[in-house]
Amino acid sequence: MMNTPKTKNISNGSHNIWLIEDNAHFRRTMQWLVNRAPGMKCTHSFESCEDALIKLKEEELPEVILLDINLPGMNGIQGIEKIKLISPETYIVILTVYDDNDKVFDAxxxxxxxxLLKDSAPEKIIDSIEEALAGGxxxxxxxxxxxxxxxxxxxxKKSDYGLTTREKELLQxxxxxxxxxxxxDKLFISFHTVTTHLKNIYSKLHVNSKSGAISKVYKENIL
Amino acid sequence: MMNTPKTKNISNGSHNIWLIEDNAHFRRTMQWLVNRAPGMKCTHSFESCEDALIKLKEEELPEVILLDINLPGMNGIQGIEKIKLISPETYIVILTVYDDNDKVFDAxxxxxxxxLLKDSAPEKIIDSIEEALAGGxxxxxxxxxxxxxxxxxxxxKKSDYGLTTREKELLQxxxxxxxxxxxxDKLFISFHTVTTHLKNIYSKLHVNSKSGAISKVYKENIL
DNA sequence: TGAAAAATACCCTTATCGCGGTATGGGAAA
DNA sequence: TTTCCCATACCGCGATAAGGGTATTTTTCA
Structure with missing residues (x-):
């Protein structure tokens, strides 16, 4: 009979921290850093999500995983999803050099x-692990x-472009x-009227095709 | 000739902090707290956004405004927008008892x-002002x-429809x-190839026009 | 009530699209 | 190795769209 997996402190009462990072040097540095922090123990470190996932299925679950994004094989973002499936209560803290909006958003x-960015001060990283443990x-x-x-x-956005009610209806x-x-046919008006309206709509939206208009509608939340 | 308004330190080099809070007792407490923090000066406090907005138009702009949400007249969320219109560089930090997702999201x-929640420790509030000043x-x-x-x-939740990489590129x-x-022209392939791809895309997305495809992309978060 | 704005309608020309085909080379999977 | 999928390329036809007009009727509002 299997119980629902739970994260928990390791035997000596320290918080159980894992590390997934492909750069061997940085991995060792981080592991040392975590282990010298009071109340924390980096029990495992891995160079890929795949390795970590194997261990996750057979081990006591960690409370926090420090996770790189750019990894060989499965990337960190995909890794988060897989890890959360096995251990939903584990806090995952990204530790990477990538700071573009998309990566942040996706993660x-x-x-x-x-x-966290990798240039963070060591004490900031330790503080952050504690903040994660506290639910932050x-x-x-x-x-x-x-x-x-x-x-x-x-x-x-409430960008209106001065469209009339009828024009919005057409756009819709x-x-x-x-x-x-x-x-x-739908509006019981002539084909030519529709054409005229579309001309005016394109001119107001500064586009010159149906597809351009539709894109603008979705991107800028018109309607 | 008017210059673009800029926030700046007040004469003695302290950071210029404002406070908008309708509860007189809490307002005085906060003002005292900020003024006793080194490098900060609470130059003005108001009991409504309306009052603050009037002052904003005639005064040196503050670097940080601590803003309550539940205020008489204009609420804090509306206040943010108005304030940002006049002083886009001012950092606005919400300080309230409300912690529902909608308020957080809207703010x-x-x-x-x-x-910040009002039950935050005083030193946490001061730290937070500094964090805001640092762009955090x-x-x-x-x-x-x-x-x-x-x-x-x-x-x-992305739906797939089995589009190939190239097809997604075209769709994009x-x-x-x-x-x-x-x-x-953009992809250095023939016009006919594009046509073929689009045909396949339409068939996979079960649409029969460019506009239908684009709508589907946005509605179902394809790409 | 009168001007402005919006909605309606039509014409013409050219460009683009949708859809029915066919076909080939390369690479991955079986 | 042979089949299947992908990306590539081409043809033709009829439908639809885009852009340039002009013009009338209806609504709105100052």
Whole structure:
């Protein structure tokens, strides 16, 4: 009879930390760093997610995994998902040199609890592990800034472009893939009227094709 | 001739902090707390956004504003937007008792740089102001946790439709509104090849037009 | 009530698209 | 090794779209 897997402290009461990092030198440095922090023990380190996943299936689960993104084989983002499937309670903290918005976004969406850059000060890394253990979201300051950027991009824009009600209606029908004739039939107006409206819409949106208009609608949350 | 408004240190070199908070007792406590922190000066405090906005138009702009959410008149979220219009470089840190996901989401989308709960330790609040000044995103641990929750809800479940890499590439170019010839030029392939690819893409996506395909891409997060 | 804005309709020309084919070379899988 | 998939390329036809007009009717609102 199997119990639901649970993370737990290792025998001596220390927090159980794992490390997934392909650079051997950095891996050893990090392992040393974690082990010299009071109350933490880096019980395992791996050079790939694949290796870590094998161990996850046979071992006591770690409380925190420090995870690189650029790894041979499975990358860190994919790794998060796999790890979370086996051990949903493990806090995963990304430790990488990559700081582009997409990576940050993907990692956090996939279930990472934190995101640190490798140039972080050693004590900052240890603090961050503790913050993760406390249920927080430790981030390098640059990453925190990117998170704010991501949020501000999520803000629904009210860019209107001065479209009239009717024009928005046409645009709406366009987005579901209708042709001009189909739109005309649906709205009981002439094909030529639809053409005129579309001309005006394109001019207001500064596009010159149906596809451009539809893209703009979705990208800028028009309608 | 007016210059673009800039935030700046006040005369003695301290950081200029403002406070918007309707509870008079808490406001005085916070003001005292900030003023006793080295390098910080709470030059003004207000009990409503409206009052603060008036002052913003005639004064040197603050570097940080500590902002309550539940305020008489204009609430804090609306306040953020108004303040950012006048002083986009001011860091706004929310300081409130409300910790529901919607408030957090709205505040961060509106441009808040941080989000603290009022039960935060005084030194944590001062640290957070410094973190905001450094370009970070200070948050109470409960809020950080909620931010992670919000991200995990944003996770797009991508549908696949078995598109090949090349087909996804074509689809990508389609979504920015390019015509077949433009795509061909961009990818250094023949117009006819583009046509063939599009045919296959339509068939896989079960659509029969460019607009239908683009709509599907955005609605179902393909790519 | 009168001007402005919006919605309607039509014409013409050229460009692009959708769809039915066919075909070939390369690489991966079986 | 042989089959299958992918990416490549081409043809033709009819439909649809884009861009340039002009013009009338209806609505809105100052």
């Amino acid at each position: 956090l969406c996939a279930g990472a609890s934190g995101y 979201a430790p981030m390098s300051i640059q990453i925190a800034h990117k998170v704010l950027e991501i949020f501000s991009q999520l803000k629904p 029908l366009m987005t579901i893939g209708l042709s001009r004739q189909q739109i005309a | 961060l989308c509106a441009g808040a740089s941080g989000y 995103a200070p948050m109470s641990i409960q809020i950080a946790h909620k931010v992670l929750e919000i991200f995990s809800q944003l996770k797009p 170019l389609m979504t920015i509104g390019l015509s077949r010839q433009q795509i061909a």
